[in-house]
Amino acid sequence: MSKQAIKDIIAANAAREGLTESGIKGVQLFRATQAIPCVPVVYDPCIVAIVSGEKEAIFDGQRYVYDDSKYLCCPMSMPVMAGTPAAAPDTPLYGVLIALDPRVMSALAMDMQMEASASPDPMVKTDPPAQGIRLARWDDGFTNALLRLLQLAKNRADMAILGEARLRELYYAILKGEAGGFARQAFGAGNAIARSIADLSSNLAAPVSIDEMAGRAGMSRAVFHRKFKQVTTMAPIQFVKSMRLNNAAMKIAGGLAVTEAAMDVGYLSASQFSREFKRHYGQSPRQWAEAQQLPLGVA
Incomplete structure (x- = not known):
């Protein structure tokens, strides 16, 4: 139900092809109704989440195809090839591109590391060295945090007052999720x-x-x-x-x-x-x- 609600918000607010500003800093909605082969782009630190259709990225020869079951996490600027090869008017792609603020992500990563060090049951695990980009499952924490963030689009005052807090909540969900260890390596102290x-x-x-x-x-x-x-x-x-x-x-x-x-x-x-x-x-x-x-x- 949450994913359908996210799709409805994006469809209602992304009326044109390509990227549309959501009104929340760093959050862009997008739609695609035509197939686009993978072309060169540079992803700055971001996540890309798809709620309808599928998207493709190629990094250093490795192909990543993702949809509403996994989102793409790119915690460092990376040269990739990206496209929407399956998009069509009757099967439109809807998604959201969210920039990751290095300052906020670093602060959260450090806070989580401190909590893990003080806890007998660590909340964070050590991952193998991060490599470029990674796909991560849509878990409940990520899905609910993304929905709460996009719901702010209904009211400009809500966006102004709650936008940073809801974005921080989403960042935290990412750091706790399947790509969390990967992202913490990128934003943690000493990287x-x-x-x-x-x-x-x-x-x-x-x-x-x-x-x-x-x-x-x-x-x-x-x-x-x-x-x-x-x-x-x-x-x-x-x-x-x-x-x-x-x-x-x-x-x-x-x-x-x-x-x-x-x-x-x-x-x-x-x-x-x-x-x-x-x-x-x-x-x-x-x-x-x-x-x-x-x-x-x-x-």
């Missing part, structure tokens, strides 16, 4: 790799030195390389290249000139950008620009 990824994402056009990244993380180059690959499945230089190319592909699909898109993500040589883009996607940037007709704001 230098997550901080490195956040710095990279916010300064993508700046020159990148793996030695400098390792130094800021307080690690040797070899240790940083090993830990980075444990977390993301990619070597640091491969990750940087994927982030830059995915960001550039999104900008080009949005109408930005190829040369500007290349410069925006840190490429100084247009020819090098074109070579790496074609090697990565099998098309030149100009061919990509001509082929992409994405609905605005596809998640």
Whole structure:
């Protein structure tokens, strides 16, 4: 019943194709009524929950298909391929994209760790090293917290007064859920790799030195390389290249000139950008620009 109520709220408030602001900071509703193949995107820390239809994401060659039985958890910025290959007018996809505020998630993760340390029956468990993204079951805590959050859409005053508290409740449900250990690793104290990824994402056009990244993380180059690959499945230089190319592909699909898109993500040589883009996607940037007709704001 709760999932049906969530679907009804999204359907009533997401009248157009693509993303729609919910009125709650960091919460976007979306609908898709046409099939979209997987295309390059960058997911900043977020969860993506589907209540009707199914969605697909590909990260470093691994395919994730999810629907109303599992949601996607992405606690660090990641270059992925995402699409809605099964969406159609008679089988629309409805879902919600919720940004994860690192400050709030970190505070909750630390509070939970302190409670676990003080309790003879720990409420948190240690997971194996996190890798990129993960799917998690819709449990009752997550479902009920999401419904309570989206119910605020009915009243602007409720959103203003209760929005942060309901969002915090949902964050807590995520940290307690199936992907909780995975998310706590990303947001917990001392996760230098997550901080490195956040710095990279916010300064993508700046020159990148793996030695400098390792130094800021307080690690040797070899240790940083090993830990980075444990977390993301990619070597640091491969990750940087994927982030830059995915960001550039999104900008080009949005109408930005190829040369500007290349410069925006840190490429100084247009020819090098074109070579790496074609090697990565099998098309030149100009061919990509001509082929992409994405609905605005596809998640």
